[in-house]
Amino acid sequence: MRTIRVGSRKSTLALTQSGLVIESLSNKSDRFSFAVQHIVTKGDRILDVTLSKVGGKGLFVKEIERALLDGEIDFAVHSMKDMPAELPEGLEIASIPLREDPHDVLLSQGHKRLEELTPGAVVGTSSLRRAAQILNVRPDLNIRSLRGNVDTRIGRLKSGDFDAIVLAAAGMKRLGVSEKGENLPFNRVLPAVGQGALAIECRSSDDELKALLNTINHDETAVTVRAERSFLKRLNGGCQVPIAAFCERGNDGILTLSGLVASVDGTKILKTVRSGNQPDALGTLAAEDLLAQGAGEILSDLGIESDPDAR
Template sequence: MRPLVVGTRQSELALTQTEWVVNRLKEVCPGLEVRVEKIVTKGDRILNVTLSKVGGKGLFVKEIEQALLDKRIDFAVHSMKDMPGEMPKGLVIGAIPVRENPLDCLLSREGHTLNDLPAGSVVGTSSLRRQAQILACRPDLKVEPVRGNLGTRLSKMKNGQFDAIILAAAGLSRMSWQDEISQELPVEQMLPAVGQGALAVECREDDEELLALLQKINHEETARAVWAERAFLRSFHGGCHLPLAGYAEVIGDEVRLTGLVAQPDGKKILRATLQGQDEWDLGERLAKELIDQGAGELLATVREGLVG
């Protein structure tokens, strides 16, 4: 295999994830040479507003995808939850490695669970999806935006800006910071983002040599679940900035998919579950079921609010 260049964001978590993927590739291709190219994305540059108000799709991937299209890098490692439903022409997801813990978790200064936080406690998150589900079960809490990498957000909580924050368990696990977790939030209380806990290894669709290598680290069960979730996301033309969630599990030869669309204030939550063998059809059918319940109009109102 020729020497390769991998593109990634420059955060500690992104570099850790990239190193993990590179090590898996070296296990299946001994002697492989890989150089890491750090790339700053729009989502990394703009830290003074919430993700939802930065707007658009691909906040953390667009510049990296351009580097792929320009052939400055050979492949990229992304957090799957950062990937928009639609991808640029000429690029594909070449592998989805085995998934880490997909759940969200609560980190609290005093070790409280979500149910035990005192009324009026300030919870930090810039995700409308998390905000909606927090307020749906605890409307007496106050949700405030928090941006920055994992370490920055953790420091902001510890220095008193927040009583608690919500983070993805996968990132904390990859950083070996599991001891900071006060509570893993069950899917019944906090449905994860589409693709949460999974990684996307992206490359050019005409790079057959690299695609053959990447398939050796693809995890079929994870991939089936994630494709169902992404089919659901794509049906709404959505990105990580919308109050939309999807989580799938493989059960035997079928996939069970749960989807959610919410008002940011948590006063209206639309949720449904379907099971089937064809993951793409499953995601589309579940989206249609929620659209029939009014999800399209709900998201249109959210988008108008973000633009306004």
């Protein structure tokens, strides 16, 4: 029996997600056992700075990818929205299981909806994407940085540090958190690329493991996320910039992708909706729409250059 070493961050959510994948794989075959190895990433070490100011792509994956390349672990379970558009040579996303709810959720004092928050209310989030879109709808709100695990963030809301906070519905559901909140509609807050999906990354050379991981791949999730990641790649963006996208596949098989790039203060929001059959081409086409609208200028202000070679 082969023992497969699974690399995971130590957060409760990361360990829960790894556990869900291990359970699914264990149900597919009895030829493997699994051992979880904890890895601390740059994003985990630096907790007192807004993620967008930490710098670089792959804040929560680089150390894990190094462990994969060095042969210290065999696969890792990432939140897809943490994954850079480009992977290191020798690694691949071998499986993308069924996507969880991709919405963002607003939790607030008194269970108020976004439009009901008092002018000047303090809203906690570490995401430039969330902050920009919320400010576009409610420029009278006060956005403040909030990091930490789900329980910590909810605790700070309940202690009165914030009037409202924004969390990912997927993380709440995987952790069994049942706080009452408002699912923010996509026409107000579009999710991060890959939000709600998991990325199972392994070495490209490990054919035995790739065959096992493929047994829990969900085709529709994989195809739609592929379109979103193509969009991200063309814009040369990382997980902590105000770029958003969501793709869905209709009953007729047609893919429809909604994409967005925003200025940090929310005063400028560029949007596009495109449909097609080929996920890579669709994502690129949607990104080109936004570049034609001026997305390159917004991203360059953040120190991000759209890559003409990423077409």
